[in-house]
Amino acid sequence: MGSKRLDWIDIAKGIAITLVIVGHTVPNPSPLRHAIFSFHMPVFFILAGYTFRPKPWRELLSGSVSRLLVPYVVLALAWQVPTFLMSSAPLTSGTLVAGLKTLVFASGVDVPGLGVTAVGMTWFLAALFTSRLLFNVLVRLFDGRDVRVVWQGVICAAIAFCGLSVSRFMGVYLPLDLDLSCYIALLMWIGYTARQRGLEPSASKPLLFIGAGVAWLVLAALSGLELSSRRVDGFLVATVAALAGSYCVCWVSMALEKLKDVPVLGAFERGLVFCGQASLAIFAIHAVDWFVPWQTMPLLMTLPASWLFASIVRCACDIGLAYVIKKA
Template identity: 85%
Template sequence: MGSKRLDWIDIAKGIAIILVIVGHTVPNPSPLRHAIFSFHMPVFFILAGYTFRPKPWRELLSGSVSRLLVPYVVLALAWHVPTFLMSGAPLTGGTLVAGLETIAFASGVDVPGLGVTAVGMAWFLAALFTSRLLFNALMLLFDARELGVVCQGVACTVIAFCGLSVSRLLGAYLPLDLDLSCYIVLLMWAGHTVRHRGLEPSVDKPLLFIGSGVVWLVFAALSGLELSSRRVDGFVLASIAALAGSYSVAWVSMAIEKMKGMPILGAFERGLVFCGRASLAIFAIHAVDWFIPWQTMPLLMTLPASWLFASIVRSACDIGLAYVIKKA
């Protein structure tokens, strides 16, 4: 369990962040968007669990606040302040309270019944912050009680189902995505268990990749998953699809990692590694590029499969800007 950074993890994050951009550019609804959403965000949470180790609370809070909570607030303000200024609405006490409620709930969609508006894509950072705290508490409890992997899995599944029931059945969204985080800890536990049980994919076992791909295709077609809106249609099927899709991404990432020594494919590998390591910066840039009408640009609209070209241009702009910032 060394601390050496694994390139395949960065490659997987790079693939996932590109799919985030594509998923937000393709037509909605569409089969491609449905397929992407079935696993692209779970990849990040599963990998977060894979690299997670229980920490003392002071260390965990210090790192999580600086790396997740502060960027979350900055990103939320970067979206909502310009939106408010462009609206021309007057700044009142009620407006400030509404803005604080939006930031406090951190919901990717409007909160039903409370009139709290969605915070936008920044929800991911807040949800990861809350999930890390919840998962740390669970792992410390599991270790203290010496619970086996089966009991841990059952506990995380029950917590996930209860969390979704709060939002999906009762319509009660909790601050900082706590209800959604109950489901996310199940994904984190899966990644954590994969690492500690040595269950990582192996490029020497292509049949496992083919099998996971088939499971993902079938189960994703029979279910639906969109974490920002707490939509998990078919709890078991959607969760298996998310795990199988993420497993497939990990397998592909390990295969790409082996290309690093090849002349042209090596550049492709290094590009994906950069995207993975800069995924937070790319995500932040993408979170505020909604002001650009990618899907309705006159030049792109004249092309066949305009969504494809819009996705390529949008990805290139977001990744290119992240590269410039990283090199500055």
């Protein structure tokens, strides 16, 4: 993949990580939050598929453990340990077992029926780890059996639907988000196939961008998607809405890439490239910034549209801290 392509991918990741912060700051429920959640996490998974290369198992495991599983454990503990200390609860064997269950399940929400508490935002890292392993199996199977692309899509969609059915309809959540990873593998396949077939967005085709934008607006309003809680209301409609929204993000990213030499817009483009390159660091900072009462700060609450100012301040803090750490 050339450097130019990496630039637009970084911009898309920069947009997506910014929307993650905003989506966690705006009122819940709200139309804006609904709109953001309809595509902001799928962008990451689709791009993960776009940049995916099948690897030998030892190489895949080594890279995925160091880049995803280890940060997951560190960030999960960085959230869970202070939370436990502030609760003033006694440290018992039962508490340790409950904490271990939380780490093993890696669920973004409480696991019904098992008494397992949510691990918080870090579910994303565990789910991506499991999804990479699952998707590597699928790609090697497809390549080894010479499965046609249409049947690949059917198989991935069937696996995704079954995985969601296990958690949503049967109430069974699997360790390391394996049930959710079945759906994520479908999103990764979409990105992977787009690269294989040369179907990535082109900034020279504005009509496709407009069509995707209209499709996203309509379909997102008719469905609901929140991956941390396994909420995919209207499987087909929600998935197409996520794809359309992700297409728009990638199209805008390619358009911004072409403006990198324009004085003001070029600085904005470089800022988004940084956010994309540092998206994991920004995510890590954001994963532990929940101790700050962004939505209820007295200074911000006195302002009109306080959620807007809270989002701006939160983005500035998370991104700014990531920048300082990188430059240190």
